[in-house]
Amino acid sequence: MIKKIYLNLINILIIGVIKILILIKNKIRRIRKIEFEYFSNKYKLYSNKYYFIIFGKDKFISRETYINGPHDYDLLKRSIVLLRKKIKYLIDVGANIGTFCIPPIKDGIIDKCIAIEPVSKVYKILNTNIILNEIEKKVVTYNYVISDNIKENLSLSLNQNNYGDNKFRVNKHKKNKKNNFKIVKLNNFINHFDVKKLLIKIDVQGFEDKVLISGNKFILKKVPFIIEFDYDFLKKKKSKKIIKLIKKNYDYISLLDGKNLQKEKIENIEKFFHKTEKRIKHFNCLIF
Secondary structure (H helix, E strand, O other), rough: HHHHHHHHHHHHHHHHHHHHHHHHHHHHHHHHHHHHHHOOOOOOEEOOOOEEEEOOOOOOOOHHHHHHHHOOHHHHHHHHHHHOOOOOEEEEEOOOOOOHHHHHHHHHOOOOOEEEEOOOHHHHHHHHHHHHOOOOOOOOEEOEEEEOOOOOOOOEEEOOOOOOOEEEEEEEOOOOOOOOOEEEEEHHHOOOOOOOHHEEEEEOOOOHHHHHHHHHHHHOOOOEEEEEOOOHHOOOHHHHHHHHHHOOOOEEEEEEEOOOOOOHHHHHHHHHHHHOOOOEEEEEEEEE
């Protein structure tokens, strides 16, 4: 009887401690939210388990990271659950400030990474964050644009309120003009890692078709990839070619943004797109 009362008291105590910890965590989030919204600086430092210099005016990736922790890290964790195999290497195309690639390296989930960020201003912060987290020996960075045409002339549209929404556009009428950006194909990195233990993440704001075509060697080797699609993807000229290539080499597609992880057969990819687009304009999925 005394033992039962004792155990009940311990359970009540544990539940009480958990509730207090949740309250503290929520309070910290509220404080961080107020700090970000009302005490604006050009740059801010996020420090917890990881360290990030973030942009004070960025209302999306930087804000989300400052309040809730590293943006998009859960996408990788969910993907590993679905893949059911050890992933040792990562190629991060559109690495931004490193909130996707830095945490798994620091946590020992990923051994080595190539991080590619085309916007110079963001690229500098990415490298700073890698040094802050003391993982510079495990991450190689490139200030490149990934595309299927290395000779095309590009212009960059910067979004001052969302540094994750910077967009490159092809200048069709300036073919002979000198390009200010280094353009390479994703296939250039095919021999850097063992493809059987590799995962690719692609977040390139409308350049998905160009990146995928430039990385067709990875697709032929069935390397799984996380990618953010938008509702316009199926309307692009090259989308049919890409969908055909994906269908031929992969088995499943899974929405990573939902509460429940469910995989669908790759043969139903068009239906998956139409069904998902009705709910969200931008969505992250794993193709494997």
